Amino acid sequence: MTVNFCFASPVMTLRDIIRMERRAPEIQVARNKVLAAEQTIRMLKAESSVIFQGRVKAGQYTHFTSDGIPRSIEAKPKLGFKYYLFGGNKYMRHIMDQVRPAYYQKISDYDAAMRRKRKTIENLYLKYWRFYKLRKQLHTILRINIVDALSRRLGTSCNRLRLSEYLYEMKEKLILHELEKTVGVQLKPFKPLLPKVIRAGKSLDVRSELFLHPGIAGLIQYYHDQRSLGWLRFVDVKIKGFVRPSYYPDAGRTKWAIIAGLYVNIPFDIMGAVRHEDERLSLERDNIIEKLQHDEFEKRIDKKIGEIQRPMLIRKIQFLRAREMIYKKRLSEAYGPLRKISKRATVLIENDAHEYRVVINKLVSEEAKLRSLQLS
DSSP states (O other): OOOOOOOOOOEEEHHHHHGGGGGSHHHHHHHHHHHHHHHHHHHHHHHTSOEEEEEEEEEEEEOOBTTBOOEEEEEEEEEEEEEEEETOSHHHHHHHHHHHHHHHHHHHHHHHHHHHHHHHHHHHHHHHHHHHHHHHHHHHHHTSHHHHHHTTSTTSHHHHHHHHHHHHHHHHHHHHHHHHHHHTSOOOOOEEEOOOOOOTTOOOOOOOHHHHOHHHHHHHHHHHHHHHTGGGGGOEEEEEEEEEEEEETTTTEEEEEEEEEEEEEOOTTHHHHHHHHHHHHHHHHHHHHHHHHHHHHHHHHHHHHHHHHHHHHHHHHHHHHHHHHHHHHHHHHOOSOGGGSOHHHHHHHHHHHHHHHHHHHHHHHHHHHHHHHHHO
């Protein structure tokens, strides 16, 4: 059984891995959906701008005169513009009412995908750190001559240490490949480095839910803006202006007409429409705020649970660390050729090796829980 003892790999922090998450295919897809929705909104805004209108009518016209009924071909072009105000162009307004909330929802989906990806990376990084640290601890103990000698005997507790070291290295490699799949980037073996443990009693950074969900914040603002328009949403105001030249071949002259118009359409029950629309917008907004308040409540409860668990974990870690030092010291004090070690001494070394393996597994597991609590 051969193990590659390589602890001189370059350091890579959790932040370094998280920076790579944007390259993941599903994150790229979610981001492209947001950009596509944004371009759709810009396209609809451009389409809702001033409308150029042009028309040409041509035909054979008859003119009654005292000399008879002469006929002539005439062309009547018409050029102008049209612009909608307030709730005008209802067709485009209904499309925008569907597209803008969908745009903010895509931002929220993108944000949620980033959070899920980040959580997956954190869990995998913690697992990688856990097996790296366990392997490093066992590697230190196996460098003791007597432990190294006993580890080459099959079926011994010291041999179990060497097997565990090999298994931890293989698990490291598996998790490294899982990280590669998650971030979509090829990674080399690295030395994990976690941030320092936050002292008990020091508050964590808990920001508001609206700050953490910009898409939902934008959606709430959209509902607010729509409601602030009031009755203007249902007033159809249209401004038209155009120039109409008319050419008369018989007279050899062209007549010009410049025409402007203001068209206003107001529903008879406009206040009823305003009331029902405001109720709909309020319900949509209240549903979102209710969900955000519930999420923030859960976060506050999780924070309180974490404040209780943190000192518990720290005390357990302190106890296990002291136990680890005891067994490590005992194994370090064992020296001499294996053939000169008594059978009773060999049994004690085997027992200490077994206890050391159990203790460091518990110790690193509790440390991983504490780090996970801090990251969450």
